[in-house]
Amino acid sequence: MFRPIFAIANATVGEAIRRKVLLIILFIATLFLIIAPNLGMLSARSETVVLKSMMLGIIQIASAVIAIVLTVYMLPNEVERRTIYTILSKPVMRWQFLAGKYLGAVLALGLMMSLMAVVMSAMFLVIKQNPSEAIKLLQAVAMYFVQMSLLASVAMCISTFVAPLVNFFLSGGLFLVGTVLNPVFDTMQKSGSGASWGKGLAQLLSVILPNFATYNIQNPLINPQQQIQSEASYYINAFGYGVMYIAIMLITGMLIFEKKEV
């Protein structure tokens, strides 16, 4: 059952790392990571805080763009180039095809994020010479990886029923909303002001939409004096949430793709 999935995933990784547009995004992100330490003049006193924030921010944004660009074209390209017929004529079920494509996309994403993480750690070590903090930053990158895998699943699901360009904006918009939703919902709850229906709506949305902010855990890593109780269990729960939501997206995509005329 899994052999076709792995075979498709393997082929997808090969395709992905040959795509120029992804390589360009990766190159630009890496370039920014290399020049980031030289932007210390923006922040005389908070140099380390700004450096860490900037490096993590670059990785997050670049990874989000890669995740979306990588996945929005995946299925439409197969259909457009008619290569999907060759694959589906073999004993491969549609859901396996979709799962293989997703797995390949996540693996390619992982490769690219690993490269950026290596560059970030190297630059941080060169500039700050603090291995323990450099390693801590990798925790954030690991959480971003789950976040981007979730984003890729959303884009993949949407790609089963809309055109790539629309999908690009739709997935990007959902990422933005999902990132902002948690702080906005949180602040609405704390402010004590605002209509109760507004709070209810925010609560409903935060349950329905993918909550990407769950993975924005960089603040205590950037300000290392902070100590958080039971952080490891939060990471495990966040990972579990990611896996569940990814499964929801993929199953939904599979159900739609199953019915789709290709």
Next chain:
Amino acid sequence: MAKASSKQALRTKFLAGLAVLGLGQAVLQTSVLQPFWSKNYSPAKAGKTGSLVDRSLSPDQMLFALAGFRELIAGILWVRADSFFDSGNYDAILPIIRLVTFLDPKQVDVFSTGIWHIAYNFTDEEQRSDRRYIPPAIALAKQGCEGNPETYEVFFETGWLWYHKIDDEYDQAVKYMEEAYKRPDIQPARKNLRSVVLQRAGRVEDGMENYYTLLEDAQKVFDKNPDVFQSRQNRDAIVGNLDTMIVRMVQRGFMAGKEGRPLNAYDVFPPFDTGFSVKVSVLQPRVVRFEGTWNVLPVGSRIRCVIKDADWDVFSKYPAQMNWEFSDDVNLEPPRDKTFMQEQLFVRNRRFDKTVDMSRDPTMYPFRSKRYLVEFYYNPRSAPPHIQDKFSWNGEGLADKNFTNTEIRPGTRVFYTYLELDKDQLLRKGEWQEKTPVTKTKNYVEVERTYIKGDQILQIPSLRSGG
């Protein structure tokens, strides 16, 4: 046929899986992840009004900040604040402080500087602080303490604010200094302040106990590094402080008082009548002159004088101060329609004569209420040590014939009285346009300004010289 039913079965399984997963993620999200994230990672971890939504981040800034760069933006904003400090544009710094503490509630430096800036730097033309800014400074301090419990810094700054700026209600200063003291990163030299604050709160023996503990620690450090100048200096400073404190406790009859023995043999006896009297004249609109007597040795004698709204509970129910914690909102717009002026009246030749000109700062002193309290207050706990040698920590040696008060600061004999003025008098309106409003205490006697023929002069004892 079989293929179709297998597909249908798979579809059913998928749908069932979807339902289970949907429910699972919703439960996980609402009951576990959201509360934990809110507690530990949220940018707006700032109390009931700590809201990014209803504060001054523009939508693009907010999106950019929340999309992964919030600490970066906070850092850059804070550097931007530097240029405003340099140019003296203090108002512009306030929203930056607020934004930075929203975006990155872990920037301890911003809290420390922000608390100081809000509480100290807004002054009138005569360098009197706008004390209406102190409540938001305290609110910010509380948020800083709540968000940064790992470090002593914000606790220390908050304690310092109570001790030094508010200079009253020392229990609050003790509370925060105790918290700072518990944190392992506190600098050794700063631990001494705990003793000072404890004394001001009337907990003299605790203050001494603290010195002994510090001495023990400092001796250990010194024994380990006898050649290090700093360890010797730290130990010697504590020995000096402790020595002085013990002598003072003896001369002030602290232990005798505690054991209920008569204080006749000590410097606090007999209690000294400070003979306070005052006349308040409104010379021009918002220009008030205070003249009066106060028989205490000039150096270090300062009487607190407050003019404030009489009909706002936040002010009027708190003698010689306000309710500094009346709101947990870091509202950087102080109550613009309220007036709170605090000044120190310096004594010279046992007399004070000071004119306070509030006319150049009408926004700080709006005088919109109908009635005003003009309060006069002296707390021996706030007095410098050489004055305190006579009055002692709890005012055992203070006995103003007319105005001694043991109620407004329980456990301490302070001196307190107040007069009243109304809005028309302070603004010289209506019948007061041509007539100078004057109000005074009953015991006020018009005298020559150069010298007062008093029959009592406070003799300040010197340490170890037999008085």
